[in-house]
Amino acid sequence: MSIFLSQHGTSAPKNIDAQRGLTPDGAADVTRVAETLAASGIVVDVIWHSGKSRAAQTAALFAASMNPAEGVKLRGGLDPNDDVVALAESLPKNRNELYVGHLPFMERLLSYMITGNPDSRILRFKNGGVVRLDWDEEGNRWIIGWTVFAHL
Numbered sequence: 127m128s129i130f131l132s133q134h135g136t137s138a139p140k141n142i143d144a145q146r147g148l149t150p151d152g153a154a155d156v157t158r159v160a161e162t163l164a165a166s167g168i169v170v171d172v173i174w175h176s177g178k179s180r181a182a183q184t185a186a187l188f189a190a191s192m193n194p195a196e197g198v199k200l201r202g203g204l205d206p207n208d209d210v211v212a213l214a215e216s217l218p219k220n221r222n223e224l225y226v227g228h229l230p231f232m233e234r235l236l237s238y239m240i241t242g243n244p245d246s247r248i249l250r251f252k253n254g255g256v257v258r259l260d261w262d263e264e265g266n267r268w269i270i271g272w273t274v275f276a277h278l
Contacts, residue, residue, distance in 0.1 A: 155276035160191035
């Protein structure tokens with residue numbers, strides 16, 4: 127089974143949108159990635175998001191293409207400076223779940239899950255992109271399966 131991590135799509139600056147919702151380009155990028163995942167046969171049980179407008183909008187766009195059986199849900203612990211260890215230790219190894227959050231949290235979470243150190247940055251996230259992590263039973267650890275970004 128797999129865990130999918132995504133940084134929300136590109137959002138508007140605070141001086142334009144106090145809620146920092148997605149820009150039209152940000153929404154288009156997320157939609158492209160979501161359609162690519164759906165066309166590839168990727169199925170997720172649920173999509174979790176932080177509750178911030180840009181993350182909720184990103185999650186909704188993923189859901190529109192991927193139709194998760196349990197829908198889209200709010201989950202605490204995905205904000206920019208939240209504790210990555212707490213979330214990492216709670217991730218299921220027997221389901222496919224997508225988590226939409228923020229930087230630096232998503233990069234720190236990925237680093238912790240792969241290296242055990244949240245400060246050893248191993249990947250630069252891109253807005254609206256997705257990183258797939260697979261549970262390796264043999265090695266008893268998470269491994270990176272692949273990444274998908276809307277553009278370089």
